[in-house]
Amino acid sequence: MGPRLKGKLWQESHQTLAVFRHVNKLTFCIMVLLTWLILLSASALAQTDPLPSWNEGRAKQAIVKFVHETTDQSSSNFVPPEERVAAFDQDGTTWVSHPMYTQVVFCLDRVPAVVKAKPELANVEPFKTVLSGDKAAIAKLTMPDLEKILMATLSGMTVDQFSTEVNRWIASARDPRWNRPYTELVYQPMIELMQYLRASGFKTYIVTGGGQDFVRAYSQRVYGIPPEQVVGTMGGTKFSYNSAGRPILTKEPKLLLNDDHAGKPEGIHLMIGRRPHAAFGNSVGDQQMLEYTGAGDGARLMMLVLHDDAQREYAYGPAQGLPDTKVGTFTQALYDEARSKGWIVISMKNDWKRIFDFEK
Amino acid sequence: MGPRLKGKLWQESHQTLAVFRHVNKLTFCIMVLLTWLILLSASALAQTDPLPSWNEGRAKQAIVKFVHETTDQSSSNFVPPEERVAAFDQDGTTWVSHPMYTQVVFCLDRVPAVVKAKPELANVEPFKTVLSGDKAAIAKLTMPDLEKILMATLSGMTVDQFSTEVNRWIASARDPRWNRPYTELVYQPMIELMQYLRASGFKTYIVTGGGQDFVRAYSQRVYGIPPEQVVGTMGGTKFSYNSAGRPILTKEPKLLLNDDHAGKPEGIHLMIGRRPHAAFGNSVGDQQMLEYTGAGDGARLMMLVLHDDAQREYAYGPAQGLPDTKVGTFTQALYDEARSKGWIVISMKNDWKRIFDFEK
Numbered sequence: 001m002g003p004r005l006k007g008k009l010w011q012e013s014h015q016t017l018a019v020f021r022h023v024n025k026l027t028f029c030i031m032v033l034l035t036w037l038i039l040l041s042a043s044a045l046a047q048t049d050p051l052p053s054w055n056e057g058r059a060k061q062a063i064v065k066f067v068h069e070t071t072d073q074s075s076s077n078f079v080p081p082e083e084r085v086a087a088f089d090q091d092g093t094t095w096v097s098h099p100m101y102t103q104v105v106f107c108l109d110r111v112p113a114v115v116k117a118k119p120e121l122a123n124v125e126p127f128k129t130v131l132s133g134d135k136a137a138i139a140k141l142t143m144p145d146l147e148k149i150l151m152a153t154l155s156g157m158t159v160d161q162f163s164t165e166v167n168r169w170i171a172s173a174r175d176p177r178w179n180r181p182y183t184e185l186v187y188q189p190m191i192e193l194m195q196y197l198r199a200s201g202f203k204t205y206i207v208t209g210g211g212q213d214f215v216r217a218y219s220q221r222v223y224g225i226p227p228e229q230v231v232g233t234m235g236g237t238k239f240s241y242n243s244a245g246r247p248i249l250t251k252e253p254k255l256l257l258n259d260d261h262a263g264k265p266e267g268i269h270l271m272i273g274r275r276p277h278a279a280f281g282n283s284v285g286d287q288q289m290l291e292y293t294g295a296g297d298g299a300r301l302m303m304l305v306l307h308d309d310a311q312r313e314y315a316y317g318p319a320q321g322l323p324d325t326k327v328g329t330f331t332q333a334l335y336d337e338a339r340s341k342g343w344i345v346i347s348m349k350n351d352w353k354r355i356f357d358f359e360k
Numbered sequence: 361m362g363p364r365l366k367g368k369l370w371q372e373s374h375q376t377l378a379v380f381r382h383v384n385k386l387t388f389c390i391m392v393l394l395t396w397l398i399l400l401s402a403s404a405l406a407q408t409d410p411l412p413s414w415n416e417g418r419a420k421q422a423i424v425k426f427v428h429e430t431t432d433q434s435s436s437n438f439v440p441p442e443e444r445v446a447a448f449d450q451d452g453t454t455w456v457s458h459p460m461y462t463q464v465v466f467c468l469d470r471v472p473a474v475v476k477a478k479p480e481l482a483n484v485e486p487f488k489t490v491l492s493g494d495k496a497a498i499a500k501l502t503m504p505d506l507e508k509i510l511m512a513t514l515s516g517m518t519v520d521q522f523s524t525e526v527n528r529w530i531a532s533a534r535d536p537r538w539n540r541p542y543t544e545l546v547y548q549p550m551i552e553l554m555q556y557l558r559a560s561g562f563k564t565y566i567v568t569g570g571g572q573d574f575v576r577a578y579s580q581r582v583y584g585i586p587p588e589q590v591v592g593t594m595g596g597t598k599f600s601y602n603s604a605g606r607p608i609l610t611k612e613p614k615l616l617l618n619d620d621h622a623g624k625p626e627g628i629h630l631m632i633g634r635r636p637h638a639a640f641g642n643s644v645g646d647q648q649m650l651e652y653t654g655a656g657d658g659a660r661l662m663m664l665v666l667h668d669d670a671q672r673e674y675a676y677g678p679a680q681g682l683p684d685t686k687v688g689t690f691t692q693a694l695y696d697e698a699r700s701k702g703w704i705v706i707s708m709k710n711d712w713k714r715i716f717d718f719e720k
Contacts, residue, residue: 082580203588213633220442226442227634228588228631228632228633228634234630236617237626237629238622239623239626247651256616262598263599265599266609270594270616273572274587288607
């Protein structure tokens with residue numbers, strides 16, 4: 001018996017033992033009956049729609065076809081369970097990112113605390129502008145300004161303090177349009193898609209240009225995705241000992257990998273070491289991830305969310321003549337690449353029956 | 361019904377459906393009977409020893425106690441399954457690393473191929489010395505020399521080419537003492553420990569100072585650990601397109617993280633985002649990983665392999681007066697820290713009944 005087989009048997013036997021402990025024969029008979037009932041009801045449930053928030057159409061059909069092809073053992077495109085990887089961009093793909101990325105809002109909100117700790121920053125730009133509260137001036141901050149703010153607000157604390165800080169903020173902050181926590185502004189159709197893929201044996205990953213530690217703080221609760229399956233923009237940490245001699249990890253203002261554009265396939269290789277079979281995005285920042293995914297053999301699913309629903313969410317990105325913005329740009333060139341490569345463009349307006357879970 | 365519960369039901373129903381498809385009633389009855397038999401035999405098997413290559417003693421007891429404490433729901437040290445993380449150093453902890461790290465042997469063996477591609481290196485040190493085949497001179501190469509060799513031999517190809525190259529080498533290379541593939545020189549007691557932890561719901565990770573992509577090439581086959589659970593020294597990659605327009609990832613001579621010493625807890629945070637509950641090492645390079653693991657709440661298991669068995673393997677490291685070497689140093693200071701912090705020192709000589717799977 002090889003070590004792998006032994007391991008498998010051990011796993012089964014251990015699980016079985018845990019069940020058997022404290023269980024007498026009568027209880028066991030009842031359990032067998034219950035198991036039967038669960039199997040029967042689960043079988044009935046399996047006939048229902050895994051994607052109830054999706055309208056019938058090309059996008060939904062493509063998803064179902066991909067899952068059948070990759071999970072049916074008789075299919076030539078069958079993928080062994082351990083190789084089933086699906087990568088989801090976050091901002092604009094799984095939750096609202098307009099008019100400003102949620103993490104940028106978090107960083108701006110953190111500026112007063114940073115200045116309190118380092119008062120000399122109060123009269124230094126861009127911190128001075130942020131402290132002024134002048135929304136028009138804040139909206140005009142340049143990318144180098146924002147980078148200074150990100151570096152200052154996302155470093156200098158331990159990784160545990162940071163996680164606590166993100167969770168505290170995200171529990172109280174509200175999106176101004178819907179007056180709801182940002183974590184309620186996730187797209188219900190994409191949540192269903194994640195669940196459907198996981199139920200089909202896929203490991204689902206967030207692959208975001210946002211901060212890896214930021215998204216990890218809530219990924220399990222919001223997406224059902226554990227921290228080790230979040231690939232994001234990575235900052236360095238520094239191991240040291242605090243005054244009590246306890247080892248700590250402090251977040252450093254040092255960029256290890258910018259997980260956007262070409263950085264997405266690079267981040268995927270670094271963190272996962274496998275090419276995804278499915279990838280979902282909404283902007284030019286996702287282009288290379290979709291290209292990398294599509295360059296693999298067999299069945300691959302590449303999809304882009306088009307924000308074309310001004311009424312229920314937003315309409316932006318120059319593709320199809322929508323208004324251009326700085327956030328999550330879906331260019332006409334990306335649209336054309338999608339068409340030529342068979343990537344599926346998801347129209348929020350036409351493909352999604354409902355957008356948020358709270359729209360009952 | 362919340363989205364999480366729905367997802368769970370979906371998962372169950374989907375799996376059930378897959379089973380029911382193509383299965384008629386008679387076959388189903390036979391399957392139920394077979395399931396019964398499997399449950400019964402697994403139950404019997406569960407009475408046997410999960411660590412047969414370990415002698416009874418303090419080390420084995422500590423492992424079994426840790427597993428019971430962290431997996432028994434009535435224990436105050438119970439750990440939810442999703443948080444169960446165990447980190448294993450590789451060189452000297454899960455396989456032989458003496459007298460030279462296996463990956464260094466690989467890199468030295470690759471030098472001729474690198475020089476063939478770049479003939480100008482033939483007369484440049486340290487490549488000239490490696491090409492000379494002078495074993496005494498090669499053994500005297502300095503750390504900066506070795507770094508030049510590592511950078512040159514571990515970069516410049518696509519990640520897929522590299523993985524193919526490692527697998528080709530590892531299938532043919534032999535350790536000179538045992539005349540066996542390096543992958544057969546894994547420690548059977550540590551393989552059993554990994555299997556026992558996985559059977560108890562732990563995710564097992566390799567956390568190595570070796571190259572992440574090097575170890576990933578064989579980790580599933582040798583350790584049952586998938587590539588996404590290998591944390592190692594990380595090099596950068598570069599996304600680009602080859603002459604046919606196909607997207608490729610090329611390994612760059614750029615160090616992102618040296619996953620050794622303080623780099624181990626930093627690498628664990630980067631790749632996993634959780635503090636391990638158990639960590640296993642054998643040298644000063646593992647010190648900070650064990651400290652970081654031990655700084656968490658509840659039950660934690662920290663163990664160090666002491667190479668004190670010159671007959672069956674090797675005896676080295678200045679702890680307990682063993683001879684010093686450059687490879688995997690187990691200092692007396694580390695030994696003293698282990699004693700004072702309650703880390704378990706595994707004596708290969710006394711704690712391991714057998715070392716390799718091939719010793720029947």
